[in-house]
Amino acid sequence: MSITQQHLLDAYRARSLGEPAPPAPGTHDRQVVREWRDQRRFRVVLAGRPVRHRLRDALGRWQRRPT
Template identity: 85%
Template sequence: MSITQQHLFDTYRARSLGEPAPPAPGTHDWQVVREWRDERNFRAALAGRPVRSPLRDALRRWRRLT
């Protein structure tokens, strides 16, 4: 069963039971990514390591080369 079929099944079941429909697949993906990043930064801060961003570090290295 694909994720779309599962979502349609869950929506049908929720409607027949009078419950609110579940969110569409992928609705909260960016929120999950942000929470994962925040957790990683928090654990780095607790461990005494610098909180760094790989993208920001790459941009900084690139800027130094030019």
């Protein structure tokens, strides 16, 4: 069963029971990733290590690379 089929089944059950429909798959993905990143950075700061911006640093190195 795909995630879409499961969502449709859950929505049908909720409607037949008079409950609110569940959120669509992927609705809160950005918020979850943002909270995970913030929590990870917070743990790094508590451990006394510098916060690194790995993606930003890698892109900066790639842009400064001699052609």
